[in-house]
Amino acid sequence: MSWVDRRTPAVERILDAAGGLFAARGVDAVAMGEIAAAAGCSRATLYRYFPDRPALQLAFVQREAVRVGALVAADAPATVTDAVLAALRHVRAAPALAAWFREPDAGRTADLAQGSEVVEALGLTMAPDPETARWLVRVIVSLLTVPGGDEAEERRLLERFVAPVVRSPAS
Structure with a gap:
């Protein structure tokens, strides 16, 4: 059963609670018991939906x-640079x-980003094929982990190194 099959109000509440805790304390600092308490459910309920912390983390990322x-x-970006x-x-x-x-937490994120078909779907909104989509997700993860000085610098990097090898969504 995939995470998509388990999209219930309880799952959404658990993932929302996890997100709040991740924001406040960091991803790896949050225990399953804390997530259950924040979601207002028992640990048994939490484990009914997610057998362990990596499964919950993957479901959240997906x-x-x-x-x-x-x-x-929805932003309808004109170019791959705009999309990224x-x-x-x-x-x-x-x-x-x-x-x-x-x-x-950045190392775990990089691993999840490359292993998840749903995360690749993010790249497929920007590129026509799965291999390019995976590469764009790597570019995004890289820029989120080690950001440029500002958006203008990131735009220049994307236009110079990414856009020439990736077709834009509009083309």
């Missing part, structure tokens, strides 16, 4: 990747997501 992908698509910058803005604006790119 849910948020779908959300960010939808936001990027939109994704960066949406992630940085969400404290529960920004937490995943701080030390010591």
Whole structure:
């Protein structure tokens, strides 16, 4: 059963509670018991939906990747540069997501980003094929982990190194 099959109000409440704790304390600092308490459920209920912390973390990342992908698509970016910058803005604006790119959690995020088909869906909103999508997710994770000085610098980097090798969503 995938996380998509388990999208119930209880799952959403658990993932929302986890997101709040991730934002406040960092991803790896949050225990399952704390998430259950914040979600207002028992540990047994939590474990009914998520067998362990990595499964919960993966479900959270997958849910948020779908959300960010939808936001990027709604922005209707004209170029791959605009799409990547939109994704960066949406992630940085969400404290529960920004937490995943701080030390010591950034390494776990990079692993999840490359292993999740749903996270690749974020890249597919910006590129026509899965391999390019995975590469764009790596670019996004890299810029979130080690950001440029400002958006103008990131735009220059994307236009120089990424855009020439990736077709824009509009083309």
